[in-house]
Amino acid sequence: MNAFDLMNRLSVIYDARQQWKIDHKLADILLLVICAVIAGCEGWEEIEDFGNERLDWLKKYGEFEYGIPSHHTISRIVAAINPKQFQKCFIEWMQACHRATNGEIIAIDGKTARGSYDKGKDKGAIHMVSAFATANELVLGQIKINDKSNEITAIPELLELLEIRGCLVTIDAMGCQRDIAKKIVDKGADYLLAVKGNQGKLHEAFENHFSVERMNQWKGDTFRTEEKSHGRMETRLHIVSDIFDEFVNLSFDWKGMKTLGIICLQEWKMVYLMLTTSVCVITFPLRN
Numbered sequence: 001m002n003a004f005d006l007m008n009r010l011s012v013i014y015d016a017r018q019q020w021k022i023d024h025k026l027a028d029i030l031l032l033v034i035c036a037v038i039a040g041c042e043g044w045e046e047i048e049d050f051g052n053e054r055l056d057w058l059k060k061y062g063e064f065e066y067g068i069p070s071h072h073t074i075s076r077i078v079a080a081i082n083p084k085q086f087q088k089c090f091i092e093w094m095q096a097c098h099r100a101t102n103g104e105i106i107a108i109d110g111k112t113a114r115g116s117y118d119k120g121k122d123k124g125a126i127h128m129v130s131a132f133a134t135a136n137e138l139v140l141g142q143i144k145i146n147d148k149s150n151e152i153t154a155i156p157e158l159l160e161l162l163e164i165r166g167c168l169v170t171i172d173a174m175g176c177q178r179d180i181a182k183k184i185v186d187k188g189a190d191y192l193l194a195v196k197g198n199q200g201k202l203h204e205a206f207e208n209h210f211s212v213e214r215m216n217q218w219k220g221d222t223f224r225t226e227e228k229s230h231g232r233m234e235t236r237l238h239i240v241s242d243i244f245d246e247f248v249n250l251s252f253d254w255k256g257m258k259t260l261g262i263i264c265l266q267e268w269k270m271v272y273l274m275l276t277t278s279v280c281v282i283t284f285p286l287r288n
Contacts, residue, residue, distance in 0.1 A: 007031060007061055009089045016080055024069045028062040029077050030086070044071035091141040091161050104167045105134045106189075108158065108175060110151045129154045131162055151175065156183050164189040168277065173198060178253055185256040185276060192261070195272040202254070205246050206272040210262050215239070237264040 010027040017026075035058070036050040051058060051068035058064055069077075110129045129151050130142035141161050145154045155175050165188035171180065173196035184191045197203050215237070223238040239262040243251055251257040254274065261273030 006034070006093050009093050013081055013085055013089055017077070023066045024073065024077075025063055025065075026077065026081070028058075028064050029069060029074055030081075031062050032058060032068065033074065033078060034090075044075045047071065047074055087141075087143070088161065094138070094140055106140065106162075106164055106167050106169050107132045107134055108155060108169060108171045110145070110154075110174065127151075129158055131158055152177055152180070155180050159183050159187060162187075168192055176202075178255075181257075181276075182255045190256070190275065190277040192273055192275045195274055202250055202274075203272065205250060206260070206262070206270070209244055209246060210239075210270065210272075215262075215264060234265070238262070239264070 007027055010030045013026060013030070015022070015026040032051045033047055035054075036047040039050060041047045041050050048068060048071040055064060055068060108129065108131050110127060112127050127145045127150075128142045129145060131140045132138070133140055141158055143154045143158045145151060151174050155171065155177075156179065159169075159180075160183075164184070168190045169184050170192040171194070173194045176193045176195055176199055181191055181193065195202050195206060218239060221240050225236045225238070227234055227236075241260045241262075243257060243260060247257070247260065256276035257274050259275040259277065261275060263271040263273070265271065
């Protein structure tokens with residue numbers, strides 16, 4: 001990752017301070033905060049300590065003419081910047097560091113930040129929606145949301161910030177929405193969406209077509225895996241298929257739908273998937 005490129009991007013963030021009172025450049029402070037957080041610092045005092053211990057290294061990329069500011073100054077200045085502008089800047093830098101290639105899997109998922117809930121301070125848990133490049137184990141971008149129900153509105157916002165052309169975007173059932181599917185296809189990518197009861201007609205079509213009897217006699221493409229989990233051997237049967245007649249009308253609602261995927265778990269529990277690509281991805285790990 002190029003720190004000089006990061007500094008160039010940070011330098012365009014608006015600094016609302018009065019210029020004649022500035023001792024510490026905004027880009028220097030933001031560089032310090034980013035590096036400290038990546039290194040595992042969790043508070044403003046730890047960030048200040050990190051800067052003092054690594055000042056010589058930080059000066060290779062920033063000016064730090066007056067050294068490291070106090071943790072009070074760091075906190076105050078970071079709180080004053082435009083969060084959306086900083087988010088856009090940081091995502092652009094991450095994408096410059098990582099160029100997604102054709103066929104790469106980008107997993108979009110919502111998570112609750114561990115330890116972010118504080119009942120005593122009436123502070124709710126922090127929910128984030130993140131885009132994760134699975135090959136390089138790198139978060140390409142993320143958006144904070146008020147609660148998990150807002151993932152549906154946050155995912156399109158996150159997609160808008162990302163360059164995903166040629167990639168395969170995977171989302172769990174929460175993100176199985178027509179507008180999200182269309183957004184992914186319009187940006188030149190493919191999708192793999194998990195299908196559950198929140199899409200009634202689509203889920204019903206899967207259940208009606210892929211009965212237990214039909215699965216037992218399946219003649220199409222399959223792939224079987226066995227792994228030890230929770231002290232027992234688990235067998236999973238993966239199936240891929242072109243869309244059938246009863247899915248044709250539904251495919252008009254789901255832009256680009258081309259392939260159906262089914263994972264048969266223990267006791268014939270089914271996980272249903274739909275894809276815009278005919279490339280076999282049935283070995284992709286998915287939560288039960």
